[in-house]
Amino acid sequence: MSKFGLACLLVCLPLALPVQAAVPSAVPAMPAPARSGSVAGIQNTWAALSPEQKRELRSRYAAWQALPEGERQRIRHAAAAVAALPVAEQQALRARYLDIDQMHRDGWLLGPQLGVLYPRLQPLFGYLPAAQREPVMALLRQLDAAQLEQLSLISQRTPPQQREELRTQLLALAPAQRDAWLREKVGR
Known part of the structure; x- marks a missing residue:
């Protein structure tokens, strides 16, 4: 850092x-x-x-x-x-x-891991419904650096009207499915 x-x-x-x-x-x-x-x-x-x-x-x-x-x-x-x-x-x-x-x-x-990426993650996670705050923070802290980088790309590419649906999809994924989902979304 x-x-x-x-x-x-x-x-x-x-x-x-x-x-x-x-x-x-x-x-x-x-x-x-x-x-x-x-x-x-x-x-x-x-x-x-x-x-x-x-x-x-x-x-x-x-x-x-x-x-x-x-x-x-x-x-x-x-x-x-x-x-x-x-x-x-x-x-x-x-x-x-x-x-x-x-x-x-x-x-x-x-913190250091998310703080450095916050400007790029903010479009997707800057304004969360109260019910999603804790689950989103827990999820973000579980991701490794490569996954956070992929998620920051997805965050910047996702139009505002699609962000809530994308967050809901991400939160519904089992941890074992996240890597493939992130790769698929970045590949689009």
């Missing part, structure tokens, strides 16, 4: 880093947690946040918790790699991240 991809993950998922270091400048500044790590210090920090900041952190925390442990470990390693970069390079990566569309920034909340 590129340095930029790593930076995107770190900005989106603040629990891989201290809160202050991971919050994009587009979000109002949040007070740094008390250094002592005391419960009172943490409570004071939380109390100082606006409702918008609290919602943002809750959302990011939920995204972090939803990631498989292997993805979280990749992000922890990325945090260490980015923290080792010179400050100017860290700031340049943050600025580059903030220049991308909010929809694509939000895609990085899905």
Whole structure:
């Protein structure tokens, strides 16, 4: 994964880093947690946040918790790699991240494997009915890199009026049938 991809993950998922270091400048500044790590210090920090900041952190925390442990470990390693970069390079990566569309920034909340493909998967999976969210996420996390690449091609080729039917077909497939189905759809 590129340095930029790593930076995107770190900005989106603040629990891989201290809160202050991971919050994009587009979000109002949040007070740094008390250094002592005391419960009172943490409570004071939380109390100082606006409702918008609290919602943002809750959302990011939920995204972090939803990631498989292997993805979280990749992000922890990325945090260490980015923290080792010179400050100017860290700031340049943050600025580059903030220049991308909010929809694509939000895609990085899905973790490194899906975040990098999100711009291409978004047409098919960006707007899901509530009942399909969990099954789709489970399915996407089961696919390997080649299958995700095929699915990203299908996503970009599928007209809007056919996306729901395509998702329904994909969700109905047994895992053993997915590879052949993906190859068939890409071959069209």
